[in-house]
Amino acid sequence: QQPVQSPQAVILREGEDAVINCSSSKALYSVHWYRQKHGEAPVFLMILLKGGEQKGHEKISASFNEKKQQSSLYLTASQLSYSGTYFCGTEPTNAGKSTFGDGTTLTVKP
Amino acid sequence: KAGVTQTPRYLIKTRGQQVTLSCSPISGHRSVSWYQQTPGQGLQFLFEYFSETQRNKGNFPGRFSGRQFSNSRSEMNVSTLELGDSALYLCASSFVRDRSTGELFFGEGSRLTVL
Numbered sequence: 001q002q003p004v005q006s007p008q009a010v011i012l013r014e015g016e017d018a019v020i021n022c023s024s025s026k027a028l029y030s031v032h033w034y035r036q037k038h039g040e041a042p043v044f045l046m047i048l049l050k051g052g053e054q055k056g057h058e059k060i061s062a063s064f065n066e067k068k069q070q071s072s073l074y075l076t077a078s079q080l081s082y083s084g085t086y087f088c089g090t091e092p093t094n095a096g097k098s099t100f101g102d103g104t105t106l107t108v109k110p
Numbered sequence: 111k112a113g114v115t116q117t118p119r120y121l122i123k124t125r126g127q128q129v130t131l132s133c134s135p136i137s138g139h140r141s142v143s144w145y146q147q148t149p150g151q152g153l154q155f156l157f158e159y160f161s162e163t164q165r166n167k168g169n170f171p172g173r174f175s176g177r178q179f180s181n182s183r184s185e186m187n188v189s190t191l192e193l194g195d196s197a198l199y200l201c202a203s204s205f206v207r208d209r210s211t212g213e214l215f216f217g218e219g220s221r222l223t224v225l
Contacts, residue, residue: 002152034214041200041219087152089214097155097158097168098143098158099155100152102151102152103152
C-alpha cells in the first residue's frame with residue numbers, strides 16, 4: 001500500500017517555507033524523498049532510517065516519526081530551483097520494496 | 111561515475127506488440143527496481159531484482175516481466191501491449207545495505223507510447 005502525501009500542491013513565493021507530509025499505514029524501515037523536475041528523472045534528496053540515521057541534502061531537512069509512521073520534508077527559504085514534484089518513498093520493515101506517494105507539486109514564484 | 115542508463119529513451123508501438131526495455135545500473139549497484147509513471151498515478155512499483163533474483167513484485171499483470179543478468183543489467187518486457195501501457199518507465203539502481211534498497215538512483219526513463 002502506497003504512502004499518502006499532503007498537500008497535493010503548494011505555491012510559494014521565493015523565501016517562503018513549505019512542509020510536505022508523508023504517512024504510511026505500515027511499519028517502516030526507511031523513508032526517502034525525491035524531487036522530480038518536469039521531463040527529468042527523480043533525484044534523491046534525503047533518506048531517514050528507523051533508529052534516527054539521516055543522510056541527504058544540506059539545505060533540506062526532514063523528520064521521521066517512527067511511532068506514527070510519518071515523515072515531513074521541510075523546505076526553508078525556498079528558491080526558484082526548488083520547484084518540482086516531491087515524492088516520498090517508503091520501505092517497510094520487511095524490506096526490499098520501495099513504494100511511492102502520488103507526489104506533491106511545489107511551485108516557487110519570484 | 112556513470113549514472114543509470116536506460117534504452118531506448120523513446121519508442122512507439124501498436125496494440126498487441128511487445129516491447130523490451132533495458133537498464134544498466136551504476137557500477138557496483140546490485141539492486142534494480144522498475145517503476146511505471148503516468149500523469150496522476152505517480153510512481154507505481156513494478157518489480158525489484160537483486161543478484162539476478164526477483165525479490166519483490168508490484169500489482170501488475172503477468173504481461174509485465176523482467177530479468178536481471180549477472181552483470182546487474184536488467185530488462186523488462188511488456189507483452190500484448192495495451193493503450194493503457196503508455197507511460198514513462200523508470201529504472202532505479204541502489205547499493206543494497208542489509209535488505210533495504212536505500213536511496214535510489216533513477217535513470218531518465220523510457221517513454222513508451224502505444225497506438
